[in-house]
Amino acid sequence: MAALRRKFGEDYQVVNTTNQAPSFATQVKKKRQRFVEKNGRCNVQHGNLGGETSRYLSDLFTTLVDLKWRWNLLIFILTYTIAWLVMASMWWIIAYIRGDLIHGRDPSYTPCVANVYNFPSAFLFFIETEATIGYGHRYITEKCPEGIILFLFQSLLGSIVDAFLIGCMFIKMSQPKKRAETLMFSQDAVISQRDGKLCLMFRVGNLRNSHMVSAQIRCKLIKVSSRRRRA
Secondary structure (H helix, E strand, O other): OHHHHHHHOOOOOOOOOOOOOOOHHHOOOOOOOOOEOOOOOEOOOOOOOOOHHHHHHHOHHHHHHHOOHHHHHHHHHHHHHHHHHHHHHHHHHHHHHHOHHHHOOOOOOOOOEOOOOOHHHHHHHHHHHHOOOOOOOOOEOOOOHHHHHHHHHHHHHHHHHHHHHHHHHHHHHHOOHHHHHHEEEOOOOEEEEEOOEEEEEOOEEEOOOOOOOOOOOOOOOOOOOOOOOOO
């Protein structure tokens, strides 16, 4: 047994030719996990770094870009929905404090926002203003300074939210993460001599007709040292 192991190495296994069930020691070894996946991603997971969550939150924009699509869409929908509900509630509160909900239908009364009688109408006014639809039925009057200040704040907040979320979605869509699906690598690699040096060579092919400008290829060579056991 020891001679066979020295000859064939540690991967040598005894094959049981009898009808007995193979023991646990003679079972096939488990498949090793890849260090580098076929799509080029390194199969390395970082842990126990300390303050990892705060580091991700400090660069929130990049964190949102790196999230999966389902989480990006969820954050996108929730952010706009919460912002719309909060701003519509602020318009409704102004109308409630000024008494526009009660006297809004009186022709002699000048409300802060015309034709806002309840929360749905306040919500529709905010959507029409934020989306610059402007149907003309609901509009802010000049006798409402708090409404003018809220309108300015709404415009600034809407521009910031649009720039942040739309920019995040645009950068995420422009990332060519699936570009590697149309790149083919040779099945086998060879070692040959080039310019007096031994070189590891393989072929890379592009299935698309479009050319790749400034393409760079990085390779990682992993050397595993196996120690032989003494018999």
